[in-house]
Amino acid sequence: MQPKTVTAGVLDVAYLEFGAPDGWPCIMGHGFPYDVHAYAETAPLIAQSGARVLVPWLRGYGGTRFLSDKTLRSGEQAALGADLLAFMDALKIERAVVGGYDWGGRAACVVSALYPERVVGLVSGNSYNIQNIARSMEPASPPQEAALWYQYLFHNERGRRALERNRRGFARQLWSMWSPKWTFDDATFDTSAAAFDNADFVDVVIHSYRHRYALVAGDPAYEAMEARLAAQPPIRVPTIAIDGDSDGVLPGTASHRPKFGGAFELRVFRDAGHNLPQERPAEWAQAVLDLRKAAER
Numbered sequence: 001m002q003p004k005t006v007t008a009g010v011l012d013v014a015y016l017e018f019g020a021p022d023g024w025p026c027i028m029g030h031g032f033p034y035d036v037h038a039y040a041e042t043a044p045l046i047a048q049s050g051a052r053v054l055v056p057w058l059r060g061y062g063g064t065r066f067l068s069d070k071t072l073r074s075g076e077q078a079a080l081g082a083d084l085l086a087f088m089d090a091l092k093i094e095r096a097v098v099g100g101y102d103w104g105g106r107a108a109c110v111v112s113a114l115y116p117e118r119v120v121g122l123v124s125g126n127s128y129n130i131q132n133i134a135r136s137m138e139p140a141s142p143p144q145e146a147a148l149w150y151q152y153l154f155h156n157e158r159g160r161r162a163l164e165r166n167r168r169g170f171a172r173q174l175w176s177m178w179s180p181k182w183t184f185d186d187a188t189f190d191t192s193a194a195a196f197d198n199a200d201f202v203d204v205v206i207h208s209y210r211h212r213y214a215l216v217a218g219d220p221a222y223e224a225m226e227a228r229l230a231a232q233p234p235i236r237v238p239t240i241a242i243d244g245d246s247d248g249v250l251p252g253t254a255s256h257r258p259k260f261g262g263a264f265e266l267r268v269f270r271d272a273g274h275n276l277p278q279e280r281p282a283e284w285a286q287a288v289l290d291l292r293k294a295a296e297r
Contacts, residue, residue, distance in 0.1 A: 001016055001018075003015060003016055003057075003062070003063055004016070004017055005063065006087070006090045006091060007067070007090060008083070008086040008087045008089065008090035008091075009082060009083060009085075009086030009087075009090075010066060010067055010068065010071050010083075010086075010221075011059055011064055011065065011066060011067065011083060011086070012064065012065045012067060013056050013057070013064050013083070013086075013087055013090070014056065014057045014062050014063030014064045014065075015036070015054055015055060015056035015057065015087075016036050016039075016043070016054070016055045017052065017053070017054055017055075018043040018044055018046070018047040018051075018052075018053040018055075019046075019047030019048075019050070019051050019052045019053050020047075020050070020052060021052060022052070023047065023050050023051045023052035023053075024050060024051050024052065024097070024120075024292065025051075025052055025054070025093045025095070025096035025097070026046055026051040026052065026053045026054070026096060026097045026098075026099075026288060026292075027053075027054045027055075027056070027084065027087070027088070027093075027096050027097070027098050027099075027108075028042070028043065028053065028054070028055050028098075028099050028100055028104070028123075028277065028288075029055075029056070029058065029084070029098075029099070029100030029101075029103065029104020029105060029107050029108055030055070030057075030058065030061075030100065030101075030102070030103070030104045031100070031101050031102020031103045031104050031105065031125075031274075031275070032102055032103050032205060032208070033167075033170070033171035033174055033175075033196060033205075034102070034175075034192055034275055034278070035057060035061055035062055035192040035194075035195035035196075036055040036056070036057055036062065036195075037188075037191050037192045037278070038101075038192070038275055038277050038278040039053070039055045039277050039278070039281075040278070041278070041281035041282075042277040042278070042281040042282075042284050042285050043055055045281060045282060045285035046285045046288050046289065049289050051097075051288075051292075054087075054091070056083075056084075056087055057195060058080065058083070058103055058104065058107075058204075059073075059075070059079065059080070059083055059200070059204055060073065060075065060198055060200040060201045060203070060204030060205065061195040061196070061198055061201060062194075062195040062198060063198075064198070065198075065200075066200060071219075072207070072218075072219040073200050073203035073204045073207060074204070074207050074208075074211070074218060074219040074222070075103075075204040075205060075206075075207040075208025075209070075211065076207070076208065076211040076212075076218045076219065076222060076226065077106050077107075077110055077130065077131050077212070077226070077229060078110065078218065078219075078222035078225035078226045078229060079218075079219060079222050080103055080104075080106055080107035080110065081106075081107050081110030081111050081114065081225065081229075082221075082222055082225060083107065084098070084107040084108065084110070084111050085111055085115065085118070088118060094118070095117070095118055095119065095120050096118070096119065096120060097119075097120045097121050097122075097123070097288060097291060097292050097295075098111060098112065098119055098120075098121075098122055098123075099122060099123030099124060099125075099288060099291075100123075100124070100125065101124075101125025101126065101242075101274070101275070101276050101277065102125065102126075102129075102274065103208070105124050105125045105126065105129045106129040106130065106131070108122055108123075108124060108129075109122065109124055109128065109129040109130050109235060110130060110225075110229065112124075112235045112237045112239070113130060113229075113233040113234065113235045114225065114228055114229070114233065116235075116236055116237050119237045120237075120238075120292065120295050120296070121237055121238040121239065121240075121291040121292060121294070121295035122235065122237050122238070122239045122240075122291070123239075123240050123241075123242065123284070123287050123288050123291055124239060124240075124241045124242070125241075125242050125243075125274075125276045125277075126241070126242075126243060126247075126250050126253050127241040127243070127253035127256035127257075127259070127260075127266065128235065128241075128253070128256040128259040128260070130229055130232065130233075131212045131229070132232055133211075133212060133213070133214050133226075133230065134214075134230060136212060136213045136214060137213065137214075144251065147177075147248065147249050147250075148249070150170070150174060150209075151209045151212075151213075154205065154206050154209040154210065155209065155210055155213065155215060159206070160202065160206050163202050163205060163206070164202050167193075167196040167197075167201065167202070168189075168193045168196060171189075171192075171193060171196060172189055172193075174249075175189065175275070177248045177249070178247065178248040178249045178273050178274035178275070179244075179246070179247075179248065179272070179273025179274055179275050179279060180246055180248055180273060181246045181271045181272070181273060182272070182273050182275065182278075182279045232259070234259055234260065234261045235259060235260050235261070235262070236260070236261040236262045237262055237295075238262050238263040238264075238291060238294055238295040239260050239262065239263070239264050239265070239291075240264075240265050240266075240267060240287045240290065240291045241253065241256070241260075241264070241265070241266045241267070242266075242267050242268075242269060242276055242284070242287060243266065243267075243268050243269070244268070244269050244271075244272030244273045244274060244276055244279070244280075245268050245269065245270055245271065245272065246271055246272060246273050247272070247273050247274045248273055248274065249274055250274065252268070253266070254266060263294060263295075267283075267287060269283055
């Protein structure tokens with residue numbers, strides 16, 4: 001399938017499109033360090049039920065490019081949310097089912113919380129995925145701190161150089177640790193790893209993992225949105241949240257339930273890790289279809 005591109009906000013966004021152009025809009029987001037191929041099996045299953053499924057490469061990944069050299073290569077959560085909104089606007093999509101996991105899920109959560117009028121419903125890997133930056137320096141349990149080793153590495157210049165020199169090596173290490181029961185082959189990994197060759201990948205990743213700990217400033221263009229996110233706004237759109245019971249980086253998120261003010265369901269995929277739509281494509285697709293059906297009752 002050939003990628004399409006659209007100018008959206010500060011980006012030329014590369015994306016894959018599945019299904020009929022007049023189908024009901026569904027936008028799915030990938031995480032770090034993955035790419036749109038996480039939905040290679042999932043998106044066609046959703047499209048079979050009448051959806052127009054759009055899967056964009058995030059800023060810093062694949063064929064997505066910044067329009068200006070002067071734009072800060074920010075990976076902050078508000079930037080990801082603003083990118084999703086701009087993508088919807090560029091394609092003249094008023095409302096959509098949105099979803100994703102990791103970074104892509106965060107973008108979907110941001111839009112769902114701050115712009116609920118644009119969202120039919122949300123499918124969210126790991127539930128409430130909006131960062132609480134004000135509390136980011138509070139320690140977690142020892143196992144959770146150990147799982148976040150890569151974030152702390154990226155806080156210093158040794159980490160930047162390590163990622164720059166061995167993007168694929170670090171990504172493969174994280175894939176293996178985060179999804180210990182998922183047996184992926186070299187071809188599957190290499191297909192997604194090509195997205196990490198984007199010239200802005202390292203800058204965006206490093207900024208993301210520093211900004212979430214308040215170690216660097218964000219892009220002033222997103223300051224107002226970040227201020228709204230600092231209040232940890234509830235998500236009131238219909239939501240199906242999904243955890244993998246073998247997720248090697250994030251624990252179960254049942255405790256997130258109070259952050260959702262509308263219809264809510266938590267599903268747990270057995271023997272699945274962090275890359276939920278690629279590990280369990282049929283189950284993820286079913287969640288999207290169930291959500292849309294429930295949201296339109």
